[in-house]
Amino acid sequence: MVTFLAGGTGTPKLLDGADRVFDPAAATVVANTGDDVELGGLLVCPDVDTVLFHGGGVLDTETWWGIDGDTTATYEELHRLADAASLDSGPRYLDDDAQTAGREIARWRRFSGVAEFMQIGDRDRAVHLTRTSLLDEGCSLTDVTRTLADAFDLEIDLLPMSDDPVATMIHTPGGPIHFQEYWVHRRADPEVRDVEFRGAATAEPTPAVRDALDDPVIVGPSNPITSLGPMLAMDAVADALASTPVVAVSPFVGSEVFSGPAAELMAGVGREPSTSGVADAYPFADAFVLDEADETQLDRPVVRTDTRMDDSDDAERVARAAKRALAEVA
Amino acid sequence: MVTFLAGGTGTPKLLDGADRVFDPAAATVVANTGDDVELGGLLVCPDVDTVLFHGGGVLDTETWWGIDGDTTATYEELHRLADAASLDSGPRYLDDDAQTAGREIARWRRFSGVAEFMQIGDRDRAVHLTRTSLLDEGCSLTDVTRTLADAFDLEIDLLPMSDDPVATMIHTPGGPIHFQEYWVHRRADPEVRDVEFRGAATAEPTPAVRDALDDPVIVGPSNPITSLGPMLAMDAVADALASTPVVAVSPFVGSEVFSGPAAELMAGVGREPSTSGVADAYPFADAFVLDEADETQLDRPVVRTDTRMDDSDDAERVARAAKRALAEVA
Numbered sequence: 001m002v003t004f005l006a007g008g009t010g011t012p013k014l015l016d017g018a019d020r021v022f023d024p025a026a027a028t029v030v031a032n033t034g035d036d037v038e039l040g041g042l043l044v045c046p047d048v049d050t051v052l053f054h055g056g057g058v059l060d061t062e063t064w065w066g067i068d069g070d071t072t073a074t075y076e077e078l079h080r081l082a083d084a085a086s087l088d089s090g091p092r093y094l095d096d097d098a099q100t101a102g103r104e105i106a107r108w109r110r111f112s113g114v115a116e117f118m119q120i121g122d123r124d125r126a127v128h129l130t131r132t133s134l135l136d137e138g139c140s141l142t143d144v145t146r147t148l149a150d151a152f153d154l155e156i157d158l159l160p161m162s163d164d165p166v167a168t169m170i171h172t173p174g175g176p177i178h179f180q181e182y183w184v185h186r187r188a189d190p191e192v193r194d195v196e197f198r199g200a201a202t203a204e205p206t207p208a209v210r211d212a213l214d215d216p217v218i219v220g221p222s223n224p225i226t227s228l229g230p231m232l233a234m235d236a237v238a239d240a241l242a243s244t245p246v247v248a249v250s251p252f253v254g255s256e257v258f259s260g261p262a263a264e265l266m267a268g269v270g271r272e273p274s275t276s277g278v279a280d281a282y283p284f285a286d287a288f289v290l291d292e293a294d295e296t297q298l299d300r301p302v303v304r305t306d307t308r309m310d311d312s313d314d315a316e317r318v319a320r321a322a323k324r325a326l327a328e329v330a
Numbered sequence: 331m332v333t334f335l336a337g338g339t340g341t342p343k344l345l346d347g348a349d350r351v352f353d354p355a356a357a358t359v360v361a362n363t364g365d366d367v368e369l370g371g372l373l374v375c376p377d378v379d380t381v382l383f384h385g386g387g388v389l390d391t392e393t394w395w396g397i398d399g400d401t402t403a404t405y406e407e408l409h410r411l412a413d414a415a416s417l418d419s420g421p422r423y424l425d426d427d428a429q430t431a432g433r434e435i436a437r438w439r440r441f442s443g444v445a446e447f448m449q450i451g452d453r454d455r456a457v458h459l460t461r462t463s464l465l466d467e468g469c470s471l472t473d474v475t476r477t478l479a480d481a482f483d484l485e486i487d488l489l490p491m492s493d494d495p496v497a498t499m500i501h502t503p504g505g506p507i508h509f510q511e512y513w514v515h516r517r518a519d520p521e522v523r524d525v526e527f528r529g530a531a532t533a534e535p536t537p538a539v540r541d542a543l544d545d546p547v548i549v550g551p552s553n554p555i556t557s558l559g560p561m562l563a564m565d566a567v568a569d570a571l572a573s574t575p576v577v578a579v580s581p582f583v584g585s586e587v588f589s590g591p592a593a594e595l596m597a598g599v600g601r602e603p604s605t606s607g608v609a610d611a612y613p614f615a616d617a618f619v620l621d622e623a624d625e626t627q628l629d630r631p632v633v634r635t636d637t638r639m640d641d642s643d644d645a646e647r648v649a650r651a652a653k654r655a656l657a658e659v660a
Contacts, residue, residue, distance in 0.1 A: 040459045041371035041466070073401050077456030084481035087460075094466055102432065112463040122452050126407030129370045130417075133442040136371070136424055151414035 001215040002326075007032030007047045007227025008260060009064040010251050011220025012054050014322075015156075016061075017315025018218075021323050024155035028212040030205075032222075033141070033160045034168035034197055034230025035179045038106035040113015042128040043135065044120065046180075047227065048145055048160055049127060056152025058123075070121030082115035089115035091181045103132075105141060108167035108198045109178045117185050142206050159212060161231045164203035168226050169196040170268075179226055188261040192268025195225055200233035205240075213240035216330050218322050221251035221258065221307065224281045225265035232281075241284035245330040247322050248285040249307060250275040253294045258308065286329035289321045301328045331545040332656075337362030337377045337557025338590060339394040340581050341550025342384050344652075345486075346391075347645025348548075351653050354485035358542040360535075362552075363471070363490045364498035364527055364560025365509045368436035370443015372458040373465065374450065376510075377557065378475055378490055379457060386482030400451030412445035419445035421511045433462075435471060438497035438528045439508045448514050472536050489542060491561045494533035498556050499526040500598075509556055518591040522598025525555055530563035535570075543570035546660050548652050551581035551588065551637065554611045555595035562611075571614035575660040577652050578615040579637060580605040583624045588638065616659035619651045631658045 002022050004011055006029050015029065032047040046065060053059035053067055060068040082089055092112035093099070099108050111117065120128065127148060134144040140163045149158045168179040172190035182190060205213070222228055231237045255274035257263045263273035271277040275296040279288065287300055291307040305321040308314060332352050334341055336359050345359065362377040376395060383389035383397055390398040412419055422442035423429070429438050441447065450458065457478060464474040470493045479488045498509040502520035512520060535543070552558055561567045585604035587593045593603035601607040605626040609618065617630055621637040635651040638644060 040463050071401065071403050071452070073403065073452035074456045074459065077453040078459060081456060081460050081478070081481045084483075085477045086480075087477070092463075092467065095468070098466065112467050113459045114463045114467070116459075122401070122403035123407040125455075126404045126411060129404065129408060129443045129446075130411050133370050133422075133444045136428065137422065137442050137444070138425070147415045147417070148411070150416075151411045153414075 001026045001028070003028045003030060003212040003215045003217045005030050005217060005219045005222070005228060005231060006051055007035070007222045009050065010222035010227070010258070012050045012064060013309045014220040014249065014315050014318055015051065015054060016309070017312040017317070018319040019155070020316045021319040028157040028159060028215070030159050030161050030209050030212055030231065032227050032230050033162060034166050035226060036109065037118070037178060037180050038103065038110045039118060039120070040111070040116060041132065042125070043103065043106055043132045044118065044128050045131070045160065048158065049124070051158050052127070052148055052152055052154065055149070055154035055156055055158065058152070066121050067123045070123045072119060072121055074122055074125060075116055075119050078113065078116045087114050089117065091117045091185050103135060105135065105163070105165050107165040108169070109180070118180060142208055157212070159206065159208050161205060161209060161237070162203045162234065163206050165199045166203045166230045166233065167198040168230055169198050171196060183261060188264055192264055195229060195265060195269050197230045197233040200230060203234055205234055205237050210236065210240060213237065213244060216245040216326050217241060217247070218326070219246060219248040219282065219285065221249040223251060223260055223262040223265060224278050225262065225269055238284065245326060246282070246285045247287045247289060247325040247329070248278065248282050249289040249318060249322060250278050250291070250294065252278060253291040253307070254296060287325040289318060289325055301325065303328070331356045331358070333358045333360060333542040333545045333547045335360050335547060335549045335552070335558060335561060336381055337365070337552045339380065340552035340557065340588070342380045342394060343639045344550040344579065344645050344648055345381065345384060346639070347642040347647070348649040349485070350646045351649040358487040358489060358545070360489050360491050360539050360542055360561065362557050362560050363492060364496045365556060366439065367448070367508060367510050368433065368440045369448060369450070370441070370446060371462065372455070373433065373436055373462045374448065374458050375461070375490065378488065379454070381488050382457070382478055382482055382484065385479070385484035385486055385488065388482070396451050397453045400453045402449060403452055404455060405446055405449050405451070408443065408446045417444050419447065421447045421508070421515050433465060435465065435493070435495045437495040438499070439510070448510060472538055487542070489536065489538050491535060491539060491567070492533045492564065493536050495529045496533045496560045496563065497528040498560055499528050501526060513591060518594055522594050525559060525595060525599050527560045527563035530560060533564055535564055535567050540566065540570060543567065543574060546575045546656050547571060547577070548656070549576060549578040549612065549615065551579040553581060553590055553592040553595060554608050555592065555599060568614065575656060576612070576615045577617045577619060577655040577659070578608065578612050579619040579648060579652060580608050580621070580624065582608060583621040583637070584626055617655040619648060619655055631655065633658070
C-alpha cells in the first residue's frame with residue numbers, strides 16, 4: 001500500500017507513470033481541497049478533479065485540468081450575457097454574510113457565477129453539478145468523490161483531504177484574495193505577503209485519510225505551499241506524516257522550479273524558493289527524490305534521477321526513484 | 331399600454347404576432363413563476379424564459395421552450411455519470427428541511443441536479459446560472475429578469491409575477507408533486523385531485539406588476555390553472571384584474587383544448603374543462619376571444635376568430651381580435 005499527496009499538476013504528472021511501479025489497486029491519492037471554490041453555486045474541486053479525470057482517462061493533458069475535448073457553450077454564453085448586460089466580469093465574491101452561509105464546505109470562497117472567472121467546460125460542469133447536488137442530498141465530500149471515482153472507473157482510491165472547509169487565501173498588498181483569484185485571474189502577479197489556510201485550525205482529515213496516512217507516503221512534486229500546505233496545516237496530518245515513512249519529490253532543481261507559482265509563494269511565506277526550502281517545509285520527509293542536476297546537500301537520504309516529467313515514461317522513472325527512496329527508509 | 335399575462339406556451343404563441351398589433355415598447359408581459367424550480371442549485375423559470383427567449387429571437391419554436399440549436403453536453407454527462415455510478419434518475423427532491431432552507435424564492439421546489447430530470451441546454455444553463463448568481467448577489471427576481479431582458483434586447487417589459495415564492499403543487503393519489511414532476515417527468519399521467527399554489531397566501535405581486543395591472547390586460551390562451559392560477563391566487567392580482575379592462579383568449583374550442591394538460595387540471599380542481607369553465611375561472615374578464623367554431627354562449631362580450639395559432643400570422647389575427655374585444659370594454 002502507498003499513499004500519494006496531490007495538488008496542482010506536479011503529483012498528477014507523477015501518477016501518469018506511477019501505476020507501472022505501484023499497483024493502483026493498492027494506492028491512495030489524498031487530494032488538496034484548499035483551492036476549491038464555490039462558483040455560481042457549484043463546488044469546484046480542481047485538485048481532486050485533475051486526479052479524477054486523469055484516472056478516468058479523460059484529462060486534458062495539455063493544460064492538466066479539465067476534460068479533453070470538452071466544449072464551453074455555457075461559459076461562452078455566461079460571458080455573452082454579462083457583456084450584453086454590462087455586468088462587470090472578474091471574480092465576483094459574494095458578500096461577507098454569504099461567505100459563511102449555505103454549504104459549510106464552501107466557506108470563505110463563494111463566488112457569483114456571473115461572467116464565470118474560471119473556465120468550466122460543459123462536461124466538467126456536470127461533474128461539479130453532480131458533486132454539489134450529492135452534497136445537498138446529504139453526502140460528504142468523501143462519499144461524493146468515491147461516487148465520481150466509480151463513475152470514472154478509477155483504480156486508485158481518491159480521497160479529498162477533509163470533509164471540512166479549508167480555504168487558501170493569498171495575502172497581497174491589496175488585501176487577502178482566494179488562491180484562484182491569485183492564480184487563475186491575476187496570473188500570480190500580486191506580491192505574496194502571506195498564505196493563510198482559513199479553517200485549517202478546526203478542520204480534520206477524514207478517517208479514510210487517517211487510515212491512508214498509516215501507509216508509506218509519497219509527496220509528489222507539487223507546490224509545497226498551496227498544494228500541500230492546506231493538508232499540512234491540519235495538525236493531525238502533520239502528526240501522521242511524522243510517524244510514517246515519507247518520500248518527497250522536489251518540485252525544484254536547486255532553485256529553479258519546473259512550473260507554477262511555487263517560488264513566489266515560498267518566498268511569500270519566508271521560505272527559500274529551492275530544494276533546501278522544500279526540505280525545511282517537509283520536516284516529516286524521511287528521504288527525497290532530487291533531479292540529477294540538483295546539487296543541494298540535504299541531511300536526509302536522497303535518490304537522484306532526471307525529475308523532468310513530460311510523459312508517462314518520465315513519470316515511471318521518477319516513481320521508480322521514489323520507490324527506491326522509500327525502500328531506504330521504510 | 332397593454333399588459334399580457336403569460337405562462338406555458340399559449341400566451342407566448344400569441345406574442346409571436348402581437349407586436350404587429352400592440353407596440354411592444356408599450357407592452358408588458360407578466361409571467362407565471364409557479365412552475366419555477368431550483369434544479370441542481372439553479373433557479374429555472376420556464377415561463378419567464380419562454381418569453382425572454384422569444385423576445386430575444388432565440389426561442390426554439392418547435393418545442394416553445396429552450397434556445398434554438400442549443401447543445402446539451404452537460405445534461406448528457408449528468409446522465410452518463412448517474413448511470414455509471416448507479417444513481418437513480420427521476421426527480422430527486424431535496425429533503426424537507428432543505429425545501430425551506432437556502433434561497434427564499436426557491437422554496438418547496440428544490441431538486442438535486444443528479445440525473446437532471448428536466449433537460450437544460452448549455453446556453454440555457456448560462457441564463458439560469460446568471461439569474462441565480464445575481465439573486466445570490468442580492469438582486470430581486472424582477473431586477474434579474476430586467477438584466478436578462480437587457481442582455482437579450484427585449485422590446486417588451488418582462489416581469490415575473492412576484493419576487494416571493496409560489497410553488498404549483500399537483501395533488502395526486504400518490505401525494506403532492508411539483509408541477510414539473512407532473513408535467514415533464516410524468517407527462518401529465520397521474521390523476522389530479524387538487525392543485526395548490528404553495529406560498530400564494532403570503533406572496534405579493536411586485537410594485538411593477540401592480541403598475542402593469544393598471545393598464546388593460548390580455549390573458550392569453552394559457553392554461554387557466556397552472557399558468558394563470560398562481561397569479562390569480564395572489565389576492566392583490568385578482569383585485570387589480572377586477573378593476574381594469576380584461577380580455578381573455580380561451581385555450582379551448584368548446585370542450586376541446588389546443589394543447590397541454592389544461593383539461594385534466596381544470597377537471598382536477600372541479601372546473602368544467604371547456605370555454606365555459608374558463609369563463610367561470612375568470613370572473614374578472616370583461617370580454618373573451620373565442621374560436622369561430624366555439625358555440626359556447628357567455629354572459630360577456632365575445633369576439634370570434636380562428637384561434638388556432640401555428641405561426642405569427644395566426645398570432646396577429648388573434649391579437650387583432652383581442653384588440654377589438656378590448657375596444658368593446660375599455
